[in-house]
Amino acid sequence: MGELALSARGVQMEYRERQTTDRLLAIENIDLDVEEGSFVSLLGPSGCGKSTFLKIVNGLLLATAGQITVRSTGKGRENAMVFQDAALFPWYSVLDNVAYGLVCGGVSRREARKRAAPYIDLVGLGGFSDKYPYQLSGGMQQRANLARALTVDPPILLMDEPFASLDAQTRELMQAELLRIWNATRKTVVFVTHQIDEAVYLSDRVVVMAARPGRIVADVKIELPRPRELDVKRTPEFAGYEERIWSLIQQPRPAGAATA
Amino acid sequence: MTRLFPPYSTAERIFYGVVSFVVVIAAWEAAVQSGVLARSLLSQPSRIWAVALVDSGSGVLWRHMWVSFQEFWIGFAVSLVIGIPLGLAIGWLPKVDHSFSGLLAGLNATPNVALIPLIVFIWGLGLESKVVVVFLSAFFAVMVTTYTGVRAVARRHLDITRSFGGSGWLAFRTVALPSSVPFMISGTRIGAGRALVGVVSAEILAANAGLGFYISASATFLDTARAMLGIILFGAIGLVMGELIRMVEKRFSAWRPDIH
Numbered sequence: 001m002g003e004l005a006l007s008a009r010g011v012q013m014e015y016r017e018r019q020t021t022d023r024l025l026a027i028e029n030i031d032l033d034v035e036e037g038s039f040v041s042l043l044g045p046s047g048c049g050k051s052t053f054l055k056i057v058n059g060l061l062l063a064t065a066g067q068i069t070v071r072s073t074g075k076g077r078e079n080a081m082v083f084q085d086a087a088l089f090p091w092y093s094v095l096d097n098v099a100y101g102l103v104c105g106g107v108s109r110r111e112a113r114k115r116a117a118p119y120i121d122l123v124g125l126g127g128f129s130d131k132y133p134y135q136l137s138g139g140m141q142q143r144a145n146l147a148r149a150l151t152v153d154p155p156i157l158l159m160d161e162p163f164a165s166l167d168a169q170t171r172e173l174m175q176a177e178l179l180r181i182w183n184a185t186r187k188t189v190v191f192v193t194h195q196i197d198e199a200v201y202l203s204d205r206v207v208v209m210a211a212r213p214g215r216i217v218a219d220v221k222i223e224l225p226r227p228r229e230l231d232v233k234r235t236p237e238f239a240g241y242e243e244r245i246w247s248l249i250q251q252p253r254p255a256g257a258a259t260a
Numbered sequence: 261m262t263r264l265f266p267p268y269s270t271a272e273r274i275f276y277g278v279v280s281f282v283v284v285i286a287a288w289e290a291a292v293q294s295g296v297l298a299r300s301l302l303s304q305p306s307r308i309w310a311v312a313l314v315d316s317g318s319g320v321l322w323r324h325m326w327v328s329f330q331e332f333w334i335g336f337a338v339s340l341v342i343g344i345p346l347g348l349a350i351g352w353l354p355k356v357d358h359s360f361s362g363l364l365a366g367l368n369a370t371p372n373v374a375l376i377p378l379i380v381f382i383w384g385l386g387l388e389s390k391v392v393v394v395f396l397s398a399f400f401a402v403m404v405t406t407y408t409g410v411r412a413v414a415r416r417h418l419d420i421t422r423s424f425g426g427s428g429w430l431a432f433r434t435v436a437l438p439s440s441v442p443f444m445i446s447g448t449r450i451g452a453g454r455a456l457v458g459v460v461s462a463e464i465l466a467a468n469a470g471l472g473f474y475i476s477a478s479a480t481f482l483d484t485a486r487a488m489l490g491i492i493l494f495g496a497i498g499l500v501m502g503e504l505i506r507m508v509e510k511r512f513s514a515w516r517p518d519i520h
Contacts, residue, residue: 058423059422059423059425060419060422060423077424077425080423080424081423081424083416083419083420083423085416087416087417087419087420089417089420089434089435089438089439091438091439091441100420100424100434101424103426103430103434104421104424104425104426104430105424105425105426152424
């Protein structure tokens with residue numbers, strides 16, 4: 001067992017609906033440990049709170065209960081987010097978008113640009129620094145999105161369905177690219193997705209979640225050898241993992257799990 | 261950005277504009293020459309042209325235009341200098357919003373023309389009163405449009421700054437400001453139109469100089485040729501301003517390929 005990069009205990013997120021004042025439990029009591037350097041996917045249907053959990057870890061949302069401990073390195077940000085839609089600023093060039101995370105941390109724009117450049121190359125966008133987002137394909141926009149998070153050099157990378165809006169082919173390519181980049185940087189990754197094959201292909205562990213209320217129902221260790229090529233998806237072992245996770249998702253809800 | 265219509269070149273735009281203009285002028289002249297249209301009502305292009313030569317030769321026209329020009333630019337510039345920052349502040353800072361929005365909404369709801377007699381009473385018949393009217397005419401359009409722009413900033417863009425730990429001030433400078441630029445430009449365009457209306461109404465109601473005064477004084481003496489000349493000049497000024505703002509718009513919106 002390596003050291004824990006992230007440890008969540010009893011995390012809960014409750015919303016109050018504006019009109020009815022009904023309470024909506026988006027996340028109920030999540031416990032999760034993520035080992036340093038590991039790739040963990042949160043897999044579940046929409047509404048299971050997987051993105052909400054990620055935003056809580058990131059600090060965009062404040063949990064209504066529970067605690068998250070992150071091993072601090074004492075320098076820079078502990079985590080950085082790769083957003084779902086290519087959330088790039090249309091008024092910035094690729095270079096300025098990628099440098100933006102550092103600018104948020106108080107680094108001067110000039111210095112940030114200098115430090116962003118190698119990450120643009122790393123994600124395969126070399127030569128596109130001066131382009132604007134509208135000039136990039138969806139896959140390239142997500143590469144820039146990833147480069148922005150990598151540039152702040154956080155120990156933990158949070159990825160919120162980053163390939164959800166890409167076509168199937170580009171998505172596969174990006175999955176392989178992500179593994180290559182992960183291999184080069186050795187970040188701890190918490191990856192949110194609703195695609196079983198994506199989760200199995202990428203991860204050391206797939207944490208299966210269910211909705212209403214959002215909770216963890218299973219934690220599956222993926223013991224496929226690394227480095228993984230895309231054709232691992234056509235092996236019986238891979239299919240076995242997919243089936244096992246599929247059956248876990250299909251399981252009937254335990255009694256009393258309906259929303260209050 | 262799909263284009264429903266093929267883009268027209270500047271040359272084509274000018275060509276079609278000139279052709280329709282020439283057709284209207286020719287039809288007008290022909291209608292008066294043939295007696296279909298009474299000369300006393302709308303005058304005729306050839307007479308307007310003759311009058312234009314006389315009055316520009318004597319300098320009368322230039323003097324009036326110079327007065328209107330000053331009233332317009334001073335009032336309009338002040339409306340931009342105050343309207344844009346105030347719109348930004350009200351849009352970004354809830355406290356400023358609460359303090360000002362009621363007051364401004366009330367003032368905005370009052371038709372500007374209703375204020376002209378009072379403004380003339382306070383500031384007299386000269387430049388100052390016109391500048392005030394022009395300012396009031398343009399100010400609200402500029403401010404309200406800028407305000408709308410700030411309020412329309414995409415949540416997901418603001419989340420990026422927050423996610424990377426950027427300050428509110430940084431979010432304002434790097435997100436709210438650039439994303440409201442298109443709105444500010446719209447506000448400027450609408451404001452310029454209103455300012456022109458302000459110049460005309462104030463000069464026609466109470467003035468001793470300016471192009472609006474030239475129109476009303478000419479009409480008083482049944483000199484329709486000169487009245488029409490003034491009207492046409494106002495139209496031409498409006499056109500030139502629109503074109504100028506379009507150029508500014510292009511310059512500031514490199515990241516928006518849909519503007520041409």
